[in-house]
Amino acid sequence: VKVKQIITPADKVYTIAHRGASGYAPENTIPAFELAREMKSDSIELDIQLTRDLVPVVIHDERVNRTTNGTGYVKNMTLEQIKQLDAGSWFNKAYPMFARDLYAGIIVPTLEEVFDTFGSNMNYVIEIKEPLPKNIEVILNDSITKYKLESVVSIHSFSASSLQRFHSINPDIPLYQLVWNDYTATRVTQAYLTKVKTYAVGISPNFQGISAAYVAQVKRAGLKLMPYTVNYQLNMDKAYSWGVDGVYTNFPDRFLEVIATN
Numbered sequence: 001v002k003v004k005q006i007i008t009p010a011d012k013v014y015t016i017a018h019r020g021a022s023g024y025a026p027e028n029t030i031p032a033f034e035l036a037r038e039m040k041s042d043s044i045e046l047d048i049q050l051t052r053d054l055v056p057v058v059i060h061d062e063r064v065n066r067t068t069n070g071t072g073y074v075k076n077m078t079l080e081q082i083k084q085l086d087a088g089s090w091f092n093k094a095y096p097m098f099a100r101d102l103y104a105g106i107i108v109p110t111l112e113e114v115f116d117t118f119g120s121n122m123n124y125v126i127e128i129k130e131p132l133p134k135n136i137e138v139i140l141n142d143s144i145t146k147y148k149l150e151s152v153v154s155i156h157s158f159s160a161s162s163l164q165r166f167h168s169i170n171p172d173i174p175l176y177q178l179v180w181n182d183y184t185a186t187r188v189t190q191a192y193l194t195k196v197k198t199y200a201v202g203i204s205p206n207f208q209g210i211s212a213a214y215v216a217q218v219k220r221a222g223l224k225l226m227p228y229t230v231n232y233q234l235n236m237d238k239a240y241s242w243g244v245d246g247v248y249t250n251f252p253d254r255f256l257e258v259i260a261t262n
């Protein structure tokens with residue numbers, strides 16, 4: 001039986017630069033976020049880990065090995081130790097076609113350095129990573145409120161419990177439930193969407209697991225939907241035509257082009 005597809009266009013379709021414009025610059029660094037801004041991306045997505053001295057720093061992995069010249073767990077290093085690391089030379093080696101001298105020696109930014117750099121002229125999509133550091137939700141909320149950025153921040157996480165905790169601390173910040181393939185097209189239930197709606201405004205699924213019918217189902221449930229990580233225009237075209245509210249992409253310029261030509 002073919003599922004009837006009701007496609008409701010989104011009011012505004014957001015371009016979310018995934019780890020910054022990370023297709024072109026070292027992920028989760030100020031140059032990657034600056035490039036996203038230059039490209040006129042609506043939002044930057046950034047991943048947070050906590051240092052040993054409990055400072056939120058912007059880095060995707062639990063360990064520094066992949067994206068810096070160091071080794072070890074972020075949680076075992078002080079901010080001072082993190083600041084010694086080179087977070088850009090790996091990119092120049094891996095992607096010589098996009099290599100730039102200024103990336104060599106670039107530092108891992110703290111969350112507050114990113115807030116300082118971009119202020120309220122940017123939308124931030126901040127990911128709380130698992131395993132969850134103790135009190136991460138309180139620490140993150142403190143930074144957001146200290147910089148008075150409540151109106152331009154949203155939080156997303158694969159951890160429902162972390163989002164629920166955040167919601168109880170600050171119900172005004174929009175939350176998005178990240179899902180891998182466990183709650184996408186083949187397995188999502190109305191009960192699951194109803195539960196997500198008690199704490200989140202939307203769901204961010206893996207693009208590979210979604211379909212037009214799935215987008216329609218999520219939107220009918222009153223949730224926003226922003227799939228990750230959509231890097232090819234063929235898939236961006238599909239996502240856009242299905243009525244998504246935004247996409248996460250390493251190439252914000254490509255999605256902005258798709259939006260402009262639709």
Ligand code: G3P
Pocket residue numbers: 018045047060127178228229248
């Ligand atoms: O950030 C959205 C989604 O891509 C989550 O996965 O591994 O890129 O943080 P990851």
Ligand code: CA
Pocket residue numbers: 045046047127
């Ligand atoms: Ca992320």
